[in-house]
Amino acid sequence: MKLLTIFFLLHLHIFFQTSSPQTLPRNTTGYACNLNQSAPSCQTYAFFQAMGPNQLDLASISDLFSVSRPMIAKPSNLTSLTSTLVPNQALFIPLTCTCNSVDPTRNLSYAKLNYTIKKDDTFYLVSTNLFHNLTTYQSVETVNPTVVPVNLTIGQDVIFPIFCKCPTKTELQNQVNYLISYVFQPSDTIDSIASRFGSTTTSIVEVNGVDIRPWDTVFVPVSRLPELMQPSPTNVSSNQKSDKRREVIGLAIGVGVCGVLLILISCFWAYRESLWKKKMGKNEDDPESKKFEVGVSLIADVSDCLDKYKVYKFEELKEATDGFDERLVIQGSVFKGYINGKCCAIKKMKWNACEELKILQKVNHGNLVMLEGFCIDSDYANCYLVYEYLENGSLYTWLHGNNTKRLSWRRRLRIAVDIANGLQYIHEHTIPRVVHKDVKSSNILLDAHMRAKIANFGLAKSGCNAITRHIVGTKGYVAPEYISDGIVSTKMDVFSFGVILLELVSGKEVVNEEGKALWVEVYENFNGNDKNLKHELKGFIDDAILMESCSIDSVMNVMLIAIASLHRDPSRRPSMVDIVYALCRTDELFTDLYEDGLSTRQVIAR
Incomplete structure (x- = not known):
């Protein structure tokens, strides 16, 4: 009886090890490459399925992988760049795969993707929830040795290595033009993957071996990309349409309530301002009164940005620039300053900056200068924008x-x-x-x-x-x-x-x-x-x-x-x-x- 119990528990352990989503892939730190056998870099693709509410549009996925929407749409057989994706819709993501040296003893093959850390992000959550196990948290730690995983900060840039491989010289001679990166699912078999991508079981085994576990990255050799069968827009389920209708109704109610609250707040504000003016006995021609009104207007215009950027006090910026000393002018009205020991560029503006702030708050890209915060000087109706400082100038x-x-x-x-x-x-x-x-x-x-x-x-x-x-x-x-x-x-x-x-x-x-x-x-x-x-x-x-x-x-x-x-x-x-x-x-x-x-x-x- 005891022997049977041990035998049963052993099989139960093996079952969960091969079927649980929490099972770690066999290769956790990356896949070795040899520059003598393959090219130093190549164009390849990763098989990716749109999942979750934040990945059902092409724009969010293209932003995640730092490629344009047409570059995903063409190999994925998509006819529209703006249509909503359905859950689990299959896509081919283009990757630039490179053989990278991670230390003096080994080279790893992966595509470098820059990712900006957001609130509550961890290496594990981003690897599994966003990149769907096309990488692992261990490999992220390997390629970012100076980043402390337990001390990530919002806005920090981290390299996420997406697993990929370039064909060897022999494979290229055998008409293998791509090794598609595919995450092995618990329900998959090597035969089913070969059938899905138009490859062969033998060639997949030659590249990956036979010991493949769930959530391993499998490299599927193909001579050309298979054509993905995409759902037509009319095939969206009635449940999804019903959910969407409920969302619209809920949104309409929410907007209505917000509108009523906004009217009440506006009335209260106007009444408060009227009492304040009477109390202070300010004349409309009083310069101080005009300064205050312009300042309030500026703050109201940029109110949408208050939750995204740090709002600095004017005294902070004045101290950072030695009273806006001309010796610290970088160019025009942009000053070099130090806030809490960090160098930054402070742009002094004599006009309303709300349009620029509204545009900057919806852009986030590594090739755009990052805005870190701003300051409204109500006394003189000035606006100051605080940018990251770039060392090598223009x-x-x-x-x-x-x-x-x-x-x-x-x-x-x-x-x-x-x-x-x-x-x-x-x-x-x-x-x-x-x-x-x-x-x-x-x-x-x-x-x-x-x-x-x-x-x-x-x-x-x-x-x-x-x-x-x-x-x-x-x-x-x-x-x-x-x-x-x-x-x-x-x-x-x-x-x-x-x-x-x-x-x-x-x-x-x-x-x-x-x-x-x-x-x-x-x-x-x-x-x-x-x-x-x-x-x-x-x-x-x-x-x-x-x-x-x-x-x-x-x-x-x-x-x-x-x-x-x-x-x-x-x-x-x-x-x-x-x-x-x-x-x-x-x-x-x-x-x-x-x-x-x-x-x-x-x-x-x-």
Whole structure:
């Protein structure tokens, strides 16, 4: 009897070990790679299923994996970028898989994803709930040795390594173009996975072995991506429709209640203000009274931002900048300051900053300068924005200043990709879209690692395809259609980005001593004939680039992207999505990154 009990308990333990979601995968710290056997990096894909209320739209998933919606939609056989996903809907997520050295003794293969820690996040919860076991908390600890897992702070950037592999040279010869990352489920078998992806049981076993446990990452070898069968919009269950109807009704009731409360609060506020004015005996022409009213108006305008950003006291900022000493001016009205020992950039504004704050509170991207807080000075109706401080200053200073160090061609390419990614984010991933309207090299700041971030959203416009009579911007960067007709669209940012590409290639100022714009010079001297382009480029390229051993074809391809971005017809300029594709194909650091992305020629032809 005792023997039977032990035998039963042993089998029960094995059952739970193989079926419980809490069972740890066999490989917890990552998958080894060998640079002698496979390429240092490759384009691959991860199989991902949309789950939970926060992952039923393509935008949230694309933000999580730092790729654009079209890059997921195309391989996933999706026909719409905006339709709601259904629970467990299958997607293919593009990954840039790299063989990384984690210590002197081993290399691990994974795709680096930057994730910003939010409230209540842990390495385990993010790995399992958000990335659905495509990584593990142990591997996150391995690749972030300086981060303390039990002491994470909100806003902290952490690398999450998504497990992936590149085909070996032998596998490539055998027509294995991708090793799809797939998380083995308790109900899976190797045969069922092979059938699902159009692979074979033998090839899966050759790559992964036979000892596969639930929640292990399985690498499925395929010659091409299988076509995913996606549900049609009409196949949403009646229960989901009913739930949605109940949500709408509940929302309507909630809005109604909030509206009544808002009216009551407004009436109380107006009554209180009336009593206060009578009590103080203030005249409408009293300057102090006007200061107070403007200050209250400013605070009311930015009330939506109070819960997201830190609200500083004016005394804090005054102390941080030694009374806004001119010695601490970085540029214009931006001061360098120290708050609690941390360096920051403090922007003093003489006008209402509510529009800029409203835009900044809905953007969050590694290639946009981060706003940390703000301050309202009611006495003088000033607003102060507190930004992160970027150590290496502006791109303009590096290209046109007196720096003894010059930017290498690879560094310039990396900066171009960073700017393009930031613009793609505000054009594609914000609702409504944001147009920066003042993209220029002095608004591109470089951090300690020389990574570029877009700054200064003071002129930004939420929403596009509008017309304005108030023309603002910097000469040499402003799109022709904006100057002539006041048309505000994302394509005006594309034009300005094209001008920055010209700066990166030539090292020239955007307006010369005669007042001639650089893009006009390009229009006159470059006729678009590829046979003559290389010859014409030699007199245009920055001398610092010519002294390197970089590929002239790489420079020429960037020049072609710039010319396409500067097209006089906005509708014929490429989108930032197309530009990111083209730049990543051009960039020597990202060779063959996107197999299916638009070539430079295709971008130019649009």
